[in-house]
Amino acid sequence: MKMTRLLRKMLLLLFLGGTSVLSYGQQNEMIIITQQPLPYGYNELEPIISAETLILHYGKHLKSYIDNVNKIIKDDTEKYGTNLESIVKNSTGKLYNNAAQAWNHNFYFDTFSPKDKAQHKPSGNLAEAIDHQWGNFDRFKKSFAQVANDIFGSGWVWLVKKNNGSLEILGESNAGNILKDEDVTPLLGIDVWEHAYYIDYQNRRAEHINALWDIIDWKKVEERYNAALNNGK
Ligand SMILES: [Fe+2]
Numbered sequence: 001m002k003m004t005r006l007l008r009k010m011l012l013l014l015f016l017g018g019t020s021v022l023s024y025g026q027q028n029e030m031i032i033i034t035q036q037p038l039p040y041g042y043n044e045l046e047p048i049i050s051a052e053t054l055i056l057h058y059g060k061h062l063k064s065y066i067d068n069v070n071k072i073i074k075d076d077t078e079k080y081g082t083n084l085e086s087i088v089k090n091s092t093g094k095l096y097n098n099a100a101q102a103w104n105h106n107f108y109f110d111t112f113s114p115k116d117k118a119q120h121k122p123s124g125n126l127a128e129a130i131d132h133q134w135g136n137f138d139r140f141k142k143s144f145a146q147v148a149n150d151i152f153g154s155g156w157v158w159l160v161k162k163n164n165g166s167l168e169i170l171g172e173s174n175a176g177n178i179l180k181d182e183d184v185t186p187l188l189g190i191d192v193w194e195h196a197y198y199i200d201y202q203n204r205r206a207e208h209i210n211a212l213w214d215i216i217d218w219k220k221v222e223e224r225y226n227a228a229l230n231n232g233k
Pocket of ligand 1: 057061105191193195196
């Protein structure tokens with residue numbers, strides 16, 4: 001059983017490792033949206049998220065969303081704009097679903113750092129805001145996990161800053177994207193689609209969410225929070 005999994009992982013690494021994303025840009029001239037680089041190596045989040053999961057999630061799922069956006073908008077950039085944020089805000093249906101998923105995943109993948117490099121707790125302004133809202137960081141984590149675990153089926157859980165200064169945890173189904181809500185700034189977004197955890201945790205979503213605290217990099221979350229403050233939001 002272990003050999004089968006190892007062999008499958010090796011084949012995936014050979015097939016995807018460093019080739020599929022790069023070759024996409026060389027073969028398709030209709031690129032409007034490009035896939036941003038993964039900010040860590042495929043195996044650097046192990047054992048919390050395996051290389052096998054990352055290779056499929058980043059190399060197949062995210063790539064597919066971006067490919068679909070490029071196929072659908074083609075010459076309609078005047079209508080939708082040329083970046084994911086404007087496409088999400090101006091689209092509906094299949095284009096919205098793919099653009100929203102692409103934007104969500106870019107945000108999600110840029111949330112983690114390897115365990116030995118991640119800042120494991122918020123500090124400064126954000127730590128104060130979390131303590132003010134939930135009492136302490138552990139109580140925030142419990143509330144966040146509860147929303148994540150309560151989402152029925154596929155979706156996303158978000159920590160957002162509202163323009164009135166308060167923080168809130170929001171659950172969204174499927175490709176739910178919060179960019180359309182001008183009243184909130186996303187700070188942290190976690191994917192609870194099964195493809196994000198099923199290889200490593202099977203149906204144990206709560207265990208997966210609990211493990212993620214070791215690789216969520218609060219330095220990145222804080223940068224988003226402070227940028228919102230500086231922008232008057
Ligand atoms: Fe995903």
